[in-house]
Amino acid sequence: MPITPEQQAEIEAARGAPQATLRAVSPGMEAHLYRAHEVLDHGFIRVIDYMGDDAAIVQAARVSYGAGTKHVSNDEGLIRYLMRHWHSTPFEMCEIKLHVKLPVFVARQWIRHRTANVNEYSARYSILDREFYIPHPSQLAAQSTVNNQGRGAVLEGEEAARVLEILKSDAGRAYDNYEAMLSPEGPDGAPQQGLARELARMNLPMNIYTQWYWKVDLHNLFHFLRLRADAHAQYEIRVYADEICKVVADWVPLAFAAFEDYRMGGVNLSxxxxxxxxxxxxxxxxxxxxxxxxxxxxxxxxxxxx
Amino acid sequence: MPITPEQQAEIEAARGAPQATLRAVSPGMEAHLYRAHEVLDHGFIRVIDYMGDDAAIVQAARVSYGAGTKHVSNDEGLIRYLMRHWHSTPFEMCEIKLHVKLPVFVARQWIRHRTANVNEYSARYSILDREFYIPHPSQLAAQSTVNNQGRGAVLEGEEAARVLEILKSDAGRAYDNYEAMLSPEGPDGAPQQGLARELARMNLPMNIYTQWYWKVDLHNLFHFLRLRADAHAQYEIRVYADEICKVVADWVPLAFAAFEDYRMGGVNLSxxxxxxxxxxxxxxxxxxxxxxxxxxxxxxxxxxxx
Amino acid sequence: MPITPEQQAEIEAARGAPQATLRAVSPGMEAHLYRAHEVLDHGFIRVIDYMGDDAAIVQAARVSYGAGTKHVSNDEGLIRYLMRHWHSTPFEMCEIKLHVKLPVFVARQWIRHRTANVNEYSARYSILDREFYIPHPSQLAAQSTVNNQGRGAVLEGEEAARVLEILKSDAGRAYDNYEAMLSPEGPDGAPQQGLARELARMNLPMNIYTQWYWKVDLHNLFHFLRLRADAHAQYEIRVYADEICKVVADWVPLAFAAFEDYRMGGVNLSxxxxxxxxxxxxxxxxxxxxxxxxxxxxxxxxxxxx
Amino acid sequence: MPITPEQQAEIEAARGAPQATLRAVSPGMEAHLYRAHEVLDHGFIRVIDYMGDDAAIVQAARVSYGAGTKHVSNDEGLIRYLMRHWHSTPFEMCEIKLHVKLPVFVARQWIRHRTANVNEYSARYSILDREFYIPHPSQLAAQSTVNNQGRGAVLEGEEAARVLEILKSDAGRAYDNYEAMLSPEGPDGAPQQGLARELARMNLPMNIYTQWYWKVDLHNLFHFLRLRADAHAQYEIRVYADEICKVVADWVPLAFAAFEDYRMGGVNLSxxxxxxxxxxxxxxxxxxxxxxxxxxxxxxxxxxxx
Structure with a gap:
């Protein structure tokens, strides 16, 4: 279960106290704020904050005093023009901050995108929770025979059962031993020193969940989404990208529509x-x-x- | 005059329409939004948007669900600890977007700070206004005799007058000729082709004003301010940095106080x-x-x- | 004249002293090292250093101990695959360092590409040379009537002559006054204080030449070249990009050929x-x-x- | 054993074929090229390439045609001045490329430094080796009682033995199961589909070794070293930073000496x-x-x- 009742209460408290602001407000995005969108078996994305909206892209492109053009149709045309001609700086003028809970092996792919700000939960400082990603049987796939970095048919029968059993029992044993090494008590109940957290964590497998705050501008987010919401991306990161796509579509609908047409649906021909x-x-x-x-x-x- | 009545009306309209938001709100910053803070003779900075506040720094440092610690005193202690130990990522979780009007030679120093998003008014696309920075007589300084990249005593008497006259007349003539080259009419009133804007601009001197939208996270803004609000920075960029400092002090008072103590007032000893x-x-x-x-x-x- | 005899002697001295190295060496690039490739009327690009070659891209992509694959044909196929599928990190493993002399208005476009290292000649510290870009008559073009940020037909007759005369005389006068303001002697020969260099420079027009060292990895260089060697780029920056393209073709011929096919010759369709x-x-x-x-x-x- | 005989042969072959170059050569660095400097029980760093030397820093700072100043003493003074006054761009003009083998939990700390180029061995594409970091008994430390993110006294007696046994057996079992899941044969020898590599890797603990090519400029490398060669850094990353320090001292001795005095030995006082x-x-x-x-x-x- 990704969110405890205490955490849920904190989320509700944050959502229950609207304040007045003079900044650009995206109504579609306000509806998402703080809510946990579940991903995989224990993960989520939560929008913590955002800056700007479609009009802010137009405003920046024009270095204007007011807020965009007079007509939405003009905004749409300009935004499509900017996207088509790779004008990236106006899209950089919007920013989003997410709280993400994700397996470590997904986090390791994700962080290759360097043009973002990240603050990760520290396993030197704190103890990780006992939460591991165990694939749904429908995602337990064999190695692709045609693509060296892809997956093929879903595993069946006993093999699938064996794999699930391995993943669960190895994760469980590793976590039991993680706790045992950290503990102030040895197996016989006698006091022990307790291994440093920064060392004990190395025993944990890469399907354990971690969390981070991730902040990125819209241009770099689109780049991330183009690569990670793509059909060739690994399923376990693609589901996060897909969830973020839904949020972005509500946040900056014109920019997202242009992104879908030119980037996600577009093709680069030599x-x-x-x-x-x-x-x-x-x-x-x-x-x-x-x-x-x-x-x-x-x-x-x-x-x-x- | 930096702001026209139409622009002022747009600013007032933007300030007159508060909306509800669930995001973190900094009351001190709301008071600044959109207002032009005048700098030099025609320049300004205007806050267009911001993300986060002091509590958001704490929240990110803890990767927490709620909003910071229970007590402000705890927030202050943690923020000072983060600043002292060079933990930069929590400060990256705040972001500011400014509209800045500034002379080109200042813009050229400013843009060396690469970790920011910039959208500049295009002199390929549009015609620049007839606005030049002419130093106040109190800033018309001689070359320093001890510092190769600094200034010394203020110029006096006829020399000061000569320099001011040169700066004004050269700027005026350059702009007259800029207009003449762009014009659809030649000096005799006969039609002419009119030089391309992207070429005509090369005739303009570097004290002409330009404008841009500039967006940066708090960590990188502090780095900018440490270098540019420093006593060794050129006066013409320092006054922008000083003005931004005032705004940041109202936005994130705890983080700014820590920055002042550890960075601006701090010393690095070998x-x-x-x-x-x-x-x-x-x-x-x-x-x-x-x-x-x-x-x-x-x-x-x-x-x-x- | 871009290079003085003393500078030419320094270049020859550098070229006359080969040393042994165990690093990857690109013979095509060695032939370019230090030589000034002239651009516009007073500008140039000079290769100061480089890191890596085609094989280094392959080696990084494979995280291998040796130097690429056994056969050039395999290297070519892999490099084309990496380019086609937007694998950017292997191309980042090559680096180039250039010394560039260019007009200020070109430098201002160039520096928008932030993912590079730049060290510019300082007009706070030193006095700029009397060198201005004056367009060749064949490049003295009218504003485009169809493209807001482009140029159209070449100016003709008296208008062309007038524009050239303006550009030359305004640049000359501005530089004369720059020198006069800096001088320890006033117009009457009497001693004067001399304006600070950091202030005097503001009188110079944007066609004056500046210089910098510019260092960038191959992936980001390709991004720069795609935008700036494009037919829609302003001529005055495109000629620099074209000259760099020739150098890169000699440095990493396989990567450059892939870049030409997929990026320069490629089309992005929605x-x-x-x-x-x-x-x-x-x-x-x-x-x-x-x-x-x-x-x-x-x-x-x-x-x-x- | 970190390097196989085949790999060692590739290294020797690369070291046995010096070529002529006109680029800046650092003799101290040539001696390091390709050689594996062992770190921890199975890790290493290897210098794959470098760009620039001490003189290149000076040359860039001066935007000069030749190679630095006439006298080494002048170079030293200028380099110390640049370091003391936080002039970062000249140091960015040197670049280093390393091949690093390191445990995954160390890699996760390392990659937080975003201003570098990274190409990591892909466990989606390839199968990882059976190599895990098992701490030397002298490094098997208890959690610090005063520092939440540090370690205290070394574990003793049976507790130390238990921890070592856990780390070894959990790693071994996880790897056995990793192989079993990937295998085309089930436990009974009958054919099975074999789990996709991109999924099987999630079973591996974070002390398994990975490898990457890491390329960074000298300014950002100094920043990395200041944080990671610091006494407060985790031992397992500090030993890598220490080893890199030795290499850098041989590469750019003047810059490294300034770094040691101003950064490593320096103190920032509020x-x-x-x-x-x-x-x-x-x-x-x-x-x-x-x-x-x-x-x-x-x-x-x-x-x-x-």
């Missing part, structure tokens, strides 16, 4: 691919052999235009 | 300097010769402890 | 554009009205596939 | 502390009560000047 395309549009039949592309590129190209 | 200090505290007389320091270092050391 | 494309490939006639795209998007789409 | 110091130097007796400092600050202050 010079070679564009040359093929022009030939095909003229009615020519183009094959991999006559395309100048490698087999892998051709397969990806066919998937994009097919 | 290992050699600490060794001298320990000898001096034991009653020994230490001279530059016996200090192991160069003359320059010794002079700076004496100034710090004297 | 989801809407891909949907149209699929309809067109099936033989359907698609118009702007039936495309779901705005007129601007449709025009850009037609230009890409036409 | 405004309050400086006020106390001035009173003490005048002969006044100052106590914690009369200092205006908290008990914690006073204790740290006394330790610095005592």
């Amino acid at each position: 010079g070679k691919a564009m040359a093929c395309l022009r030939r095909m549009l003229k009615g020519e039949t183009v094959t991999q052999e006559s395309s100048g592309m490698s087999k892998g590129e051709w397969r990806e190209f066919m998937a994009a235009v097919g | 290992g050699k300097a600490m060794a001298c200090l320990r000898r001096m505290l034991k009653g020994e007389t230490v001279t530059q010769e016996s200090s192991g320091m160069s003359k320059g270092e010794w002079r700076e050391f004496m100034a710090a402890v004297g | 989801g809407k554009a891909m949907a149209c494309l699929r309809r067109m490939l099936k033989g359907e006639t698609v118009t702007q009205e039936s495309s779901g795209m705005s007129k601007g998007e449709w025009r850009e789409f037609m230009a890409a596939v036409g | 405004g309050k502390a400086m006020a106390c110091l001035r009173r003490m130097l005048k002969g006044e007796t100052v106590t914690q009560e009369s200092s205006g400092m908290s008990k914690g600050e006073w204790r740290e202050f006394m330790a610095a000047v005592g």
Whole structure:
């Protein structure tokens, strides 16, 4: 269970005390504030704060005194133009701060995105909770036979049962031993010194949950989402990206729609691919052999235009 | 005049429409929002948005569900501890967005601080206004004779008058010619093509004013302020830093007080300097010769402890 | 003249003293080291140092002990794969350091790319040289009538002459006055205090040349080149980007070829554009009205596939 | 054993083939290239490449054509001046690339330093080796009773033996099960699908070793070293920082000496502390009560000047 009653009470208290502000307010985002959106078996994302809205993007692009253009349709056109032509700085003018609970092996992928601010729960300073990610049977997949860094068919029968049993029992034993090493009492009840927390943590497996505050601007968030909400991303991080996408769609609907069209739904075609395309549009039949592309590129190209 | 009546009306409109929010609100900062704080002869800083407050720093440091500790005194102690021990990530959890109007030569110093988001008024796209920084006579200083990158005594008499006349007339002529090159009419009133804006701008001197939106987190803002509100910074950027300091003191009073004590008022002493200090505290007389320091270092050391 | 005989002698001295190293060496790059590649009327780029080569990209991607794969063809395939799938970190493992001389208004565009290291010649500390960018008549263009931030037809006849005369005489006068303000002698030969350099520089126009050392990794350099070697970039920065492209092609030929195909020659098509494309490939006639795209998007789409 | 004979042969091959270069060469660093400096029980650091030397720092600070000043003594003075006055950009002009093998829990601390380029061995793509960090008995310490994030006395007797046994057996079992889940054969020898690598890795504890290429400029490396070679850093990362310090001392001896004096050996004193110091130097007796400092600050202050 990700949230204790005490934590829930703190969340409700924070949500129960609106205050007046003169800043840009996104009504869609206010509805999300502090609430935990559950992800995986024990994880969540929570919006802690945000800065700006669609109008703030326009305002920054124009370095203007007021708040955007007169008409929403103008804002939409400008935002689409900015997205299409890779003008990144206006999108950097919006910022979001999330509280995220996630397995360590997901956190290790996530933190490769360096253009963000992170404050992680410290296992040197505190003791981690007994919470581990155990995949749902539908996600317990075999190694892909075609993609070196992907997964294939779902495991079945006894093999699936064995894997689940291993993951659960190894996590349980590791945590039991973590507690035993930290404890002021030895196995016989006699007092012991207790291992330093900064050492004991090394016994924990990478499916244990950690938490952090993560703050990022909208441009860099879009970059993160393009890579991590992509079909090739590992499922366990993609579900976080998907959840964040829903929140962003409520926060900056115009910018998110442009992102969906140009980035998530968009395709980057090489010079070679564009040359093929022009030939095909003229009615020519183009094959991999006559395309100048490698087999892998051709397969990806066919998937994009097919 | 930095703000037109239309712009002032936009500012008043923005200030006249408070909305409810569940986010952290800093009352001290709300009073500043959108207002132009004048700097130099035509410049200003305006707070456009902010994220977080003192409690948000504590909350991030603890990766907590609620909002900081129970008591302000605890918050203050923790914030001072974080500042003293160079824990930068909690301070990164606050963010500020400013609208700044400033001379180009100041903008060129400012932008060396790369860990910020910037959106500048484009002189490729738009025509710059006829506004130039002309120093107040009290700031019209001679080159320092001891510091290669500083200024010394204030210019006097005819020399001061000559310099002011040069700055004004060269700026005026450059702007007249900027307009003449852009104009659809030649000097004789006949139509002309009009030079591209992206070329015409190169004729303008570096005391012309530009504008930008500048967004930065509190940790990096403190770094900027330490360097630019310092006595060795050039006056024309220091006055911007000083004005920002006042705003930050109202925004996050506990963090700003810690910054003032540890960074602005603090001194970094080398290992050699600490060794001298320990000898001096034991009653020994230490001279530059016996200090192991160069003359320059010794002079700076004496100034710090004297 | 960009390089004095003394500077040329220093360059020759540096080029005349090869030393042994165990590091990765790019023969194509060694031929460029220290040499000034002239750009515009007084500018240049000079390669001061570099780290890595094509094999270093492969080596990093594999976190390997040795130096890349056994066969160049494998290296090429992997590098193309990395570029196609936006794997940026292996390209970050190469680094280049340039000495660049460029007009201030170009420097102001350039420095918006923040993920680089910069050390600029200081006009607080030193006196700038009397060197200004004066466009070649073939580059003296009118404002574009269709693109708010572009240029159109070349100026002709008297207008061109007037503009050149303005640019030259304003630059000359501004520099004369810069020197006069700095001088220890007044106009009558009598001693004067001399204005501080940090103030006098504000009188200089933005076509004066400055210099800096600029260091950047290959991934971020490619991002810079994609934007600045693009046909929509201002000519005066594009010529620098073009010159850097030639150097990079000699340094990391495989990576540069992939960059040319996927980035410079590549096209990013939106989801809407891909949907149209699929309809067109099936033989359907698609118009702007039936495309779901705005007129601007449709025009850009037609230009890409036409 | 950190390096296989094949890997050692690759290292020797790389070291056996010096080439001519015109770039700045640091003889001290050439001696380190590719060699593995062992850290902890299975880790190492290896210098893969470097850019620049002490003279390159001076050259960048001067934006000069040649290579630094005429005399080493001038270089030293300038480098110390730059370090003392926090001029960071010249130090950014040197770059180092390391190959590091380190336990995952150390990697998680390390990567908080975001201003670096990282390419990590992928456990989605490849299978990790059976190598775990098991602390030497002299490092098997109890939780500190005074410092929430530190360690105290070394564990003794049966408790130490129990902890070592737990760490070894849990790591061994987790790795056995990792292999079993990945295997194409089930426990009975019958074929099984084999769990995806990206999932199986979650069973591994955080003392397993990973590897990465890490590239960073000298300014940011100094920042890393100041925090991680500090006495308060966790031992397991400090030993890496210590080993890097030795390499840097051979690479840029002047810059490293300045770093040692001003940063590692230096102390940052607050405004309050400086006020106390001035009173003490005048002969006044100052106590914690009369200092205006908290008990914690006073204790740290006394330790610095005592």
